[in-house]
Amino acid sequence: MSCSVLDLNVEAKDIRRIILEMAYKGNSGHIGCAFSITEIVLVLYSKFLRLDAENPKNVMRDFFVLSKGHGVMSLYACLSELGFVDKTHIENYFQDGSFLHGLGEYGVPGIEASGGSLGHGICVAQGMAFGLKRKKTDQKVFCLVGDGEINEGSFWETIMFSSHHQLDNLIIIIDANGYQAMGRTKDILDLGELPSKFISFGFDVFVCDGHDERELTLSIENCCLSKKPSVLIAQTVKGKGVSLFENNNEWHYKKMTNEVYEKATRELSQ
Amino acid sequence: MRGVLSEALVEQASKDKNFIVLSGDHGYALFDELRNTSPNHFVNVGIMEQSMVGMAVGLVSVGYKPVIYGLASFVPMRVLEQIKLDVCFSKSPVKIIGDGAGVVYSQLGNSHFCVEDIGCLMTLPEIEIYTPGDANEMRVCLIDFFNSNRPGYLRVGKADNPSTGVVPKGIEPYFTNQTNNSSCIVSMGSMNGISAKIAKQNNLSHLAVLKLKPISHNVVDLLKQFKRLIIVEEHQKIGGLKSILLNEFSDKNTNIPECEHFCFQNKFVHKCGTYQYVLSEHNLSFIQLEQRIKKLC
Structure with a gap:
């Protein structure tokens, strides 16, 4: 069966509601990470990724690698809406003997590489893009990394290789929410102006509002048209969508009380 | 022993269009014949062992049969976590060759010594480990190594040590x-x-x-x-x-x-x-x- 963009009739708020339910019932952290990438993941699945609804392993598919596995609840929500992941797994999140871990792991239908250890998924994505380019297919590989994750040396190894081999089928999206686990990226390991860094490595660089679906769509289209490897710096807000979580790095770790859950639910219902 | 390895790589490349050897800028003469006969089957990825491991797993995802090669002190030692999570967890049949294992590079010093690799890899699920000592043993190991659909590590030690003088009939002790x-x-x-x-x-x-x-x-x-x-x-x-x-x-x-x-x-x-x-x-x-x-x- 051929691959095509699948029908994903949900809005970002719907995805965030699913994430909120998962995090509350499972008593999990990483809410801020999942909320910051919601629109990016949604746009990729609703506009770009050519997949086979019947066979997640169809060899002709496009690939999406969530290298920043910490945001995986967003991905689970989309995969469940697409029917790749059974909704009972969403309901049973973090229960003993359940299927889905708190960091994306290979083996879940639709998850192409394990992303819990940072700087790994991007290397796997690079291998996919390199192989597909050698096979001269038009398949694309999208890889979502965090702006904290790019502290990892393996990320920059990949940037060098992708540039040298002109992997124009590799589209790297950086979730630039300005935070990593223990604080602000600029305070911990300031990488300065990211666009100039990638340009100097030979990449095409695009920047957009990572929560504006129209801007994301246009920018990813531009990445797909580029004849060079490309990077999209998606400027996002960690915890986007619930005012209590936004730009509050505690929600990288914290678990919701009943009161917080109710407030967040009300806000996402407006 | 290295000659047998070189011949095996050439043979694999000649019979499988998806066979590919990645090296982290090591191997020099070992790959001469492969590069001469099947240049498209060899890629020197540069000095980036971590990324090379993930790259091999990505290549498996799109239909390739990759071998990754490095000095044993770097592959597998430097990239142990990549092997654990990317290769072993996904059961990707990446074939890992660690050359110069033991103290082959004696005069270069401790950075190039590797006497811990088996102990480290033994703890990882899924991976198979081979330790040939001479050309005959290498020949036998390579058959099993390439025929297996599981991750594998081939430990290549001192190549010019004496042979056992006996030809093993198979992979068994x-x-x-x-x-x-x-x-x-x-x-x-x-x-x-x-x-x-x-x-x-x-x-x-x-x-x-x-x-x-x-x-x-x-x-x-x-x-x-x-x-x-x-x-x-x-x-x-x-x-x-x-x-x-x-x-x-x-x-x-x-x-x-x-x-x-x-x-x-x-x-x-x-x-x-x-x-x-x-x-x-x-x-x-x-x-x-x-x-x-x-x-x-």
Whole structure:
């Protein structure tokens, strides 16, 4: 069966509601990470990724690698809406003997590489893009990394290789929410102006509002048209969508009380 | 031994369009023939071992059969976590070749020594481990290594050490010498040839082991008849051949024979010297081995 963009009739708020339910019932952290990438993941699945609804392993598919596995609840929500992941797994999140871990792991239908250890998924994505380019297919590989994750040396190894081999089928999206686990990226390991860094490595660089679906769509289209490897710096807000979580790095770790859950639910219902 | 490896890579490339060898800027003459005959099947990715491991897994995802090559102190040692999570967890049949294992690069120093690799990899699920010691053993190991659909590690040690002089019939452990003596030398990889020689000199049996993980089911049956095992390996005391054998005896509820262990001690070598000199720092030079084992007889 051929691959095509699948029908994903949900809005970002719907995805965030699913994430909120998962995090509350499972008593999990990483809410801020999942909320910051919601629109990016949604746009990729609703506009770009050519997949086979019947066979997640169809060899002709496009690939999406969530290298920043910490945001995986967003991905689970989309995969469940697409029917790749059974909704009972969403309901049973973090229960003993359940299927889905708190960091994306290979083996879940639709998850192409394990992303819990940072700087790994991007290397796997690079291998996919390199192989597909050698096979001269038009398949694309999208890889979502965090702006904290790019502290990892393996990320920059990949940037060098992708540039040298002109992997124009590799589209790297950086979730630039300005935070990593223990604080602000600029305070911990300031990488300065990211666009100039990638340009100097030979990449095409695009920047957009990572929560504006129209801007994301246009920018990813531009990445797909580029004849060079490309990077999209998606400027996002960690915890986007619930005012209590936004730009509050505690929600990288914290678990919701009943009161917080109710407030967040009300806000996402407006 | 390296010639056999080179020929095998050329053969794999000639029969499978998806076969690809990645090197982290190591290997020099080993890949000359492959690069001459099948240049599209070889990629020097640059000095980036971490990324190379993930790249190989990505290549598997899109239909390739990758080999990754490096010096053993870097592949697998430097990239152990990548091998665990990216290769082993996904059961990707990435074939890993670690060259110069042991203290082959004796005069270059500790950065290039690798006597911990087996101990580290033994703890990881899914991966298979091979330790050929001469050209014949390499030939046998490569058949199993490339035919298996699981991740594999081929440990390539000192290439010009003596051969056992016996051609193994298969991947199972094999005796190079069998006597009525109650002691048996058991060895792996680079120590197989010298162990075979010492066994003959002292009228001892000698069992050479080629595949360490999973180790042959019959290794205990082959060894339980002996009162004493003399285990020789170019590896750390912990995690190598002796540990594997003791686990097998224990798992099979079989009485463990008395063991003499000739191996690397848990210490670094701070002085520079030849291969035999570095071995001698751990009482493992071939002369020392001959003397120490003779004393036991």
